[in-house]
Amino acid sequence: MKKNKASALQEVRGVNQPEPVSAASAGNIVALRSRDVPIEQLISGILAGDITALSRAITLVESANPAHLEKANQIIKACLAHARPSVRIGITGVPGVGKSTFIEAFGKFLTASGKKVAVLAVDPSSSLSHGSILGDKTRMEELVKDPNAYIRPSASGETLGGVARKTRETIMLCEAAGFDTIIIETVGVGQSETAVHAMVDFFLLLKIAGAGDELQGIKRGIMEMADVVAINKADGDNVKRATLAKTEFNRALHLFPAKKSGWMPKVLTCSALTHDGIAEIWETIQEFLSATKANGYFEGKRQEQNQFWMLETVNEQLKDRFYHNPIIAAELEKMKEAVRRNELSPFAAAQSLLEKYFKS
Ligand SMILES: Nc1nc2c(ncn2[C@@H]2O[C@H](COP(=O)(O)OP(=O)(O)OP(=O)(O)O)[C@@H](O)[C@H]2O)c(=O)[nH]1
Ligand SMILES: [Mg+2]
Numbered sequence: 417m418k419k420n421k422a423s424a425l426q427e428v429r430g431v432n433q434p435e436p437v438s439a440a441s442a443g444n445i446v447a448l449r450s451r452d453v454p455i456e457q458l459i460s461g462i463l464a465g466d467i468t469a470l471s472r473a474i475t476l477v478e479s480a481n482p483a484h485l486e487k488a489n490q491i492i493k494a495c496l497a498h499a500r501p502s503v504r505i506g507i508t509g510v511p512g513v514g515k516s517t518f519i520e521a522f523g524k525f526l527t528a529s530g531k532k533v534a535v536l537a538v539d540p541s542s543s544l545s546h547g548s549i550l551g552d553k554t555r556m557e558e559l560v561k562d563p564n565a566y567i568r569p570s571a572s573g574e575t576l577g578g579v580a581r582k583t584r585e586t587i588m589l590c591e592a593a594g595f596d597t598i599i600i601e602t603v604g605v606g607q608s609e610t611a612v613h614a615m616v617d618f619f620l621l622l623k624i625a626g627a628g629d630e631l632q633g634i635k636r637g638i639m640e641m642a643d644v645v646a647i648n649k650a651d652g653d654n655v656k657r658a659t660l661a662k663t664e665f666n667r668a669l670h671l672f673p674a675k676k677s678g679w680m681p682k683v684l685t686c687s688a689l690t691h692d693g694i695a696e697i698w699e700t701i702q703e704f705l706s707a708t709k710a711n712g713y714f715e716g717k718r719q720e721q722n723q724f725w726m727l728e729t730v731n732e733q734l735k736d737r738f739y740h741n742p743i744i745a746a747e748l749e750k751m752k753e754a755v756r757r758n759e760l761s762p763f764a765a766a767q768s769l770l771e772k773y774f775k776s
Contacts, residue, residue, distance in 0.1 A: 459494045465594045477585045478571045495592035502591045504598045506612040509622030514648040516555035517688035527564040534595035537570035538602045577732040580611040613641045621645045625661035650685035658685045677713045743776045
């Protein structure tokens with residue numbers, strides 16, 4: 417049988433297809449992704465605002481490998497020398513209040529006015545859910561595509577302290593890369609808002625109206641941290657209830673002791689859906705910043721936060737080294753058993769473990 421050369425089933429030798437990506441840029445990407453990018457290259461990349469270099473450095477910060485930690489420390493040190501002015505905003509609220517939708521609207525508003533926005537998250541559940549922001553990227557569709565925005569899913573970690581340290585270092589890197597507005601999101605259900613409060617200049621609590629008694633279910637501590645309470649979903653039929661809730665919150669906030677910042681917390685309403693009230697929230701943040709920069713609180717708080725994070729890092733790393741020490745790991749199980757059987761007092765057992773650790 418005669419071969420049909422034109423058959424679609426036969427491979428016809430033709431011209432080679434050009435590579436979809438140029439060899440030079442592919443090489444660059446591979447070099448940046450590889451483990452051994454020279455630190456100097458990462459630093460200069462970050463300072464030039466290169467997102468790939470920034471992401472690479474954040475991956476080093478998040479790594480559990482001590483060699484990466486060492487590299488990360490060198491990068492952060494170099495970046496600190498180039499610190500630029502920024503504002504760090506913490507946003508919290510219970511699940512479903514509209515944080516992701518709000519950050520999308522607020523972030524777009526900021527980039528439209530020339531800001532460079534980085535969105536990070538402290539999410540204690542992230543090791544299970546792989547970071548809520550990742551799933552959230554669908555709610556931040558526009559912001560994800562925005563060249564002036566950078567969205568990084570939360571670091572995962574065994575402890576909140578570990579996650580918080582990584583987020584704090586990520587803030588530094590983002591600022592060195594030219595991001596002037598840093599938004600840190602957290603779910604308002606655990607300890608994480610305290611950690612976030614300790615790394616931001618301004619704290620925004622999102623609430624919704626009409627979920628029963630307006631003041632129920634809010635931990636007093638979170639209310640006290642808030643510089644602004646924004647009642648979200650103030651749209652459609654909900655506007656009236658939101659306005660009512662605003663009055664109630666205002667009354668409640670006045671009962672709290674005055675803040676060290678000298679700032680009287682404000683209650684506003686907004687809609688992340690229609691964007692009503694978003695501009696007012698930014699104006700209020702500006703007022704807060706002028707007031708706290710004028711009275712020295714802004715700078716003083718950042719200095720205090722630096723000291724706090726130094727001590728937190730020491731605590732975190734001591735604990736980490738202790739529990740990862742192979743001698744301790746073996747001994748710990750024995751001691752737990754001995755304490756359980758009442759053969760040793762908890763304090764004697766702890767003492768013995770610590771002595772073994774410091775001798776090891
Ligand atoms: N009507 C109205 N709906 C909104 C508004 N903001 C958010 N929503 C809706 O509320 C739901 C929850 O919004 P999210 O932005 O996912 O809330 P979240 O706080 O990020 O939730 P978690 O990620 O689970 O903590 C979604 O269906 C949104 O469309 C708003 O301003 N008005
Ligand atoms: Mg969300």
